[in-house]
Structure formats: C-alpha cells, structure tokens
Amino acid sequence: MLAVTKILNNNVVIAHHPDYGEVVLIGKGLGFGKKPGDEIAGLEAEKFFVLKDKNEQEQHKSLLEYVDEQFVGVMNEFIDKLETRFGANLNEHIHIGLTDHLHFAVKRIENGQGIHNPFLQETELAYPQEFAVATELTEWFGNQVGIRIPPGEIGFITLHIHSALTNRDLGDINRHTQMVSELVGMIEENLKMTIDRRDMNYLRLVRHLHHAIERIQFENYVDNQDALKAVLQKEYPVCYNLAWKLMKVMQRRLKRSVPDAEAVYLTLHLQRIVDNVREIE
Template sequence: MSFRTKKVFNNNVVLVDYDGKEKILFGKGIGFGKKHGDKIDAKDNIEKIFTLDNDENSKNFENLINYTDSNVIGMCEEAIYMIQQELDEELDEKIHISLTDHIAFTLKRLQSNEEIQNPFLVETETLYNKEFKIATKVARFIEKTMGIEIPDGEIGFITLHIHTARNSGKLSNTIKYAFLSNTVIEYIEDNLDIYVDRQSLDYARFITHIRFSIERILEGTTVKNDLIEVIKDTFKESFKLAESIGKILEDEIDKTVDENEISYLAMHIERLKNTNS
C-alpha cells in the first residue's frame, strides 16, 4: 500500500490521497522533506491513518485547510491522535473539523488578548472528568507547541469536543447536561438559601445523578423507587422542590419526569440541604 502526498502539515502529519479518498497520516517524521505528489509507503513509520469517509466532512476539512495555518492543523491532528491513544477508542470523524476549527479560532482570540468565559466549567469537569483530564493534556501540548497559555475555560470547551466525538457528534445533549445541571443547582441554592461547594463530593454526586437522570428521561427508562410515599412524608420541602425542578426539566427536554425520578431527586436535595445549610 502506498499513498500520494497532497499536503504536508508538519513533520508528523500529512494529508494524502488513496484510491480517491483523503486520509490523514500520523507518524514521527513521515512528512519531513515530502512535497505534493511524493509517495509514502505503508512501511514508512505510519502510526495512525485517519479517513474522512463522509463527503460533507471531507469538503469541510478542505475548506478548513484553505483558511487555517498548516502548523495549527498539524498540531490539532497530533492532539486528536493523543486523545484516541488516551481513550483507546475511535472518535467521530467530525472532530477533525470541529476541534481544529475551535482551536484555530481560540488561538487567534488569545493572541488578541480576547478570552471567552466558560460558565459551565465546573459542571463540565464534574460530568466528564475523564475527558477533562485528557483536555488538560491537550491544552498543555498546545501551550508547549504554540507558546500561548491556554486558560481553564478553554479546557472546558475542548472537553466538550472530546465528549461529543465519543458520542457520535451529539454536542447538543452534552451542552444541555451542563446547562441543566447548572440551572438546577442554582435553583436549589436560591430556594434553600444555601451555597453548594462546586469542589465537594456532594456536588459531584448530585451533578452525576442529574446527568444520568436526564439520560433515563430522554430514553424513556425508569428506575423504580419503592419509598416514594415515605420520601414524600419525610422530606416534604425537598420533595416539593424536586417537583419544581422536574417541571424545569420537562420544559427543557420536552419529556415527562415521573415520580420515581422526583423522589430520587428529593433524596439528593435533602442531602445537599443537610450538608450545606
């Protein structure tokens, strides 16, 4: 098997043509000294071959190449390879466009001293801790390569791109979990006049519960709670608050939240109430 070079992004990343399909090759030194049209053999230290099978993704990647610095694209492809190695799984091919475009735009903003605040940073780190740790490594790699400090807020955005690429490009749900979790916590704080420490174990437990609760509601699955009547009677205030939160969730995701979910939510609210009052 051999490939024809279309574009060299850096010494380690090359765009090639193989049988009419574009492929991105990663391997230490495979791009060194290569020019358009040069042949690269399969035995030439190729560590990873990325293929853009979707025609729209291939077209969007071509457009990205036209307005993005080659070194930035090469760096992002190395970062994507790093992400796949860390996760030991294949990612949705859209990440080659979405993450690269995001990082390229981020670098331009940071060079102009423009930083976008990330309102869901803590929620993102808590919900997607594994992806957040990998995103942190990616940020450090970008800093080392480009000599630009990457703020924590940007690590949160990179985390969302990684999580989305693991879940067939469903970014809307990823952002929705973070948004709804933040909304629910603030609603509880306002109604109980408490402050929930975003670094606490209670917060992590609650956010994780909300995440999986939303997934169950969206999928129409139910986890039965045999203690509903006991919870209603024992934790009256928390149950009433849980019912209000259930309405918020229903409005946002257009699905019915049953009493089983409400009662489990009430139990978590009661724990937050007792540990943060």
C-alpha cells in the same frame, strides 16, 4: 504506495489513497523532505485516518482554506493522542469541530480577548476522565502553538471530547451542561443556601443531574419507586417539592416526560446537601 497531496508538518501528511481517496498520515518525521506528488509508503505511518462521510470531507477541505496547515497538523496529532489515551476511535467530526474551535480560541487569545467559561466546574464534575485528559493535552497543545491556554478553554475541549467519544451532538451536551448549572441555581434559590462546590454531595448531585438528563432524553427509565416516593414526600416535603420543580424544568426543556421515580432520587440528593449544611452549622 500513496501520493502526497499536502505536507501539514514534519509529522502529518495528506495523501491520496487508491481505495479511500484523501487520507491523513501521522508519523514522526513522516513529512520531512517530502513535497506534493512524492510517493510515500502507507506502512511508514504510525497511523492514518479517513473522513468517510462526504459532508465531513467537504468541511475538512473548507477548513484547510482558512486554517494554517501547520495548525491542522498539530490538531491531527492532538486527536491521535486522544484516541490513544482512550483506546477508542473518536467520531470523525472532532477533526473539524475541535480544530475549528481551537483555531478561533487561539485567535481570541492572541488578540487579548479573555475566555470565560461559567460551566467549567460542572463540566469537570460531569466528565472527570475527559477533563483530566483535556487538561493534560491542552498543556501539550499550548506548547505546540506557543500560547498559554487559559483554564476555561479546558472545559470546552472536554465537551468536544465527550461528544466524540459518545457520538452525542455537541449542541445537546452544551445545552445540558447549562441546564445543570441553572438547576443548581434553582436549588440554591429555593433552599436559600449556597452549596459548597467542594462537598462530595454536590459532586454526586451534578453527576446525577447529567445522568438523569441523558436517561430522560433517551427514555431509558425502568424504575418504579412508588413506595419510597410516599415515604419521602412525608419525611422531606421541602426537598420533595423542590425535586418536582426541577423535574418540570427538565420536562419542559427536553420535551420528554420525566418518570415519577426521578423525584425519589432527586429528593435523596437534595436532602443529603441540606443535612450536610445543618451539620456544619
């Protein structure tokens, strides 16, 4: 038996576990009629989670000082639904990071402040599965808190989900998403064209840039494309030179060397976009 310490809502309860300390129990009607000090059987819960990291525990306690308990309960259900959808345990920091983020997002919406996300499309293209789940659960969340959540917020939620799924730092993911947007701007400026965001080649380019940034950051390159590089340099000099400009930006931002093989992949992606525009014209 566990001792109830807090009732967040009818479905979410914080209790004291003899081995794990503070745990969060989730289950339909679990908190109904309960009050602090009551005993509750852990088996009654459909799910419970433990914040194992001491720093995360302290941050969670701080969160409860300024975020309404009912809201925290909704967020715990939200994250439970996420883990069910992906069939994976998410990095526990999402309980603090996403709750804090959405708490202030709701406050901004209630105060009539807009939520602008200039990287929404790039985020959807880079992380389509996370974006689809975020779209679905954002509608559920909006119904729970009685507010219509604007589309731009879905992109931010997507990044939190991707961070928790991959154990990557959210700050890095944000910076990389912004970098991809800037690289696309460089491409349009250098090629003196506006890329059709609905074009499949654009989708492939954006996904490649995200994957390239990850490979460069973690130094996960094993390719050698010297033979093809010489051919592309001769056949497509404009796109080849632009590829190197993009590589220099990535190298400077990531503070990592970018293998020459990347010039081959980027040149091919860029040339496909150029060829598609010519076909349309």
